[in-house]
Amino acid sequence: xxxxxxxxSEQYRLLAAPIRREFDEILHTQSFILGPKVEEFxxxxxxxxxxxxxxxxxxxxxxxxxxxxxxxxxxxxxxITTAYTFFATAGCIARVGATPIFVDIDRVTCNxxxxxxxxxxxxxxxxxxxxxxxDRNGRVVRAIVPVHLFGLCADMDPINEIAxxxxxxxxxxxxxxxxxxxxxxxxxxxxxxxxxKAACFSFYPSKxxxxxxxxxxxxxxxxxxxxxxxxxxxxxxEERYFHQVIGGNFRLDAIQAAILKVxxxxxxEWSAARRSAADFYQEEFTRRGLTNVMALPAEPxxxxxxxxxxxxHQYVIRVxxxxxxxxxxAQREIGSAIYYPLGLHQQKCFEHLGYKDGDLPETxxxxxxxxxxxxxPELTREMQSYVVEAIADFVGNSKAESSLRAPxxxxxxxxxxxx
Ligand SMILES: Cc1ncc(COP(=O)(O)O)c(C=O)c1O
Numbered sequence: 001x002x003x004x005x006x007x008x009s010e011q012y013r014l015l016a017a018p019i020r021r022e023f024d025e026i027l028h029t030q031s032f033i034l035g036p037k038v039e040e041f042x043x044x045x046x047x048x049x050x051x052x053x054x055x056x057x058x059x060x061x062x063x064x065x066x067x068x069x070x071x072x073x074x075x076x077x078x079x080i081t082t083a084y085t086f087f088a089t090a091g092c093i094a095r096v097g098a099t100p101i102f103v104d105i106d107r108v109t110c111n112x113x114x115x116x117x118x119x120x121x122x123x124x125x126x127x128x129x130x131x132x133x134x135d136r137n138g139r140v141v142r143a144i145v146p147v148h149l150f151g152l153c154a155d156m157d158p159i160n161e162i163a164x165x166x167x168x169x170x171x172x173x174x175x176x177x178x179x180x181x182x183x184x185x186x187x188x189x190x191x192x193x194x195x196x197k198a199a200c201f202s203f204y205p206s207k208x209x210x211x212x213x214x215x216x217x218x219x220x221x222x223x224x225x226x227x228x229x230x231x232x233x234x235x236x237x238e239e240r241y242f243h244q245v246i247g248g249n250f251r252l253d254a255i256q257a258a259i260l261k262v263x264x265x266x267x268x269e270w271s272a273a274r275r276s277a278a279d280f281y282q283e284e285f286t287r288r289g290l291t292n293v294m295a296l297p298a299e300p301x302x303x304x305x306x307x308x309x310x311x312x313h314q315y316v317i318r319v320x321x322x323x324x325x326x327x328x329x330a331q332r333e334i335g336s337a338i339y340y341p342l343g344l345h346q347q348k349c350f351e352h353l354g355y356k357d358g359d360l361p362e363t364x365x366x367x368x369x370x371x372x373x374x375x376x377p378e379l380t381r382e383m384q385s386y387v388v389e390a391i392a393d394f395v396g397n398s399k400a401e402s403s404l405r406a407p408x409x410x411x412x413x414x415x416x417x418x419x
Pocket of ligand 1: 059060061062085086088089147173175176201202203204214215216
């Protein structure tokens with residue numbers, strides 16, 4: 001049996017007719033960029049997230065870039081984030097001329113650790129004569145960018161509390177987490193993107209809500225800020241050809257907005273199907289006694305009142321012999337992927353920041369152990385059983401081999417940890 005990591009064909013088959021109708025209409029009207037289709041999708045997405053405003057942009061990367069630009073973050077500034085994320089998170093910070101400051105992740109969730117943020121601010125920063133919070137290199141710390149990795153919200157309550165205490169802006173990188181929920185102490189259940197000053201979303205085709213190309217969105221509650229984002233997405237102009245600031249071409253295409261609008265009503269159903277597949281993996285791995293040799297994704301937000309406590313954009317396990325397992329799965333025609341093989345602090349392009357191996361031990365450990373397994377709404381139980389079977393064989397074989405050659409390595413963590 002062949003089990004791909006992701007298969008979007010069924011989703012397209014289901015929605016081909018309404019998508020084609022939207023395309024025909026756009027071709028007929030010849031209104032390709034921004035315009036009514038984009039405005040309609042912005043309205044629907046803001047409503048879905050529970051935000052006041054949504055601004056359609058060309059990608060998740062451009063969403064984050066536009067937010068940083070509009071907040072005036074630039075040279076001499078520093079932004080705290082995680083090194084265990086897709087490159088864009090830190091790439092955007094560097095592209096506006098600011099410095100990414102990487103802090104470690106939480107071992108269980110792989111999201112940024114509030115304790116590590118606090119530790120950095122308390123021990124490595126101080127207020128200067130202008131009352132700015134500066135790090136040891138004199139850079140002004142301006143913001144925190146938590147990432148809701150793999151579809152699980154970062155621990156936003158302590159992050160917002162720390163940010164409030166130090167007067168820092170929080171910008172959510174919600175690229176992987178559309179619809180994911182978190183139970184805040186003050187405001188009850190909130191969806192990703194509505195727990196900070198502004199947030200970015202990506203509609204890259206493989207996302208839970210995917211376009212037919214690149215597309216993204218900024219959401220926020222503040223109207224003045226939303227208007228600023230609109231100005232930045234159009235080369236800094238409000239009135240045509242009069243440029244108040246230097247922005248970029250971050251506009252969203254009507255075709256992408258239209259396809260996303262067709263898909264949006266199905267999003268919660270698709271995320272529920274992913275969750276159900278995650279439950280099945282959990283049951284099967286447990287039944288086969290595999291949870292003492294691998295760690296399953298944590299679900300710290302699973303609690304009454306939260307439906308989308310995880311949207312399983314990716315289903316990521318942790319195993320000590322990750323690379324060998326990936327090769328074994330490939331031999332059985334099972335797709336898998338490594339998100340991410342290297343911490344961003346270890347990337348060549350960030351060498352000048354001076355991080356060393358060992359600086360972020362949890363990030364580095366995750367980069368060696370994580371493996372994403374097949375996950376999409378239409379994944380069948382038969383396919384999943386085949387994946388579990390293949391992993392059970394691998395574990396059985398490696399136990400037999402290692403008992404001949406070397407002691408079996410320590411299990412890394414016990415079962416799915418719940419907070
Ligand atoms: C965490 C994170 N941030 C930002 C982005 C950038 O989004 P895009 O690919 O739409 O530019 C991605 C995309 O995969 C992502 O996963």
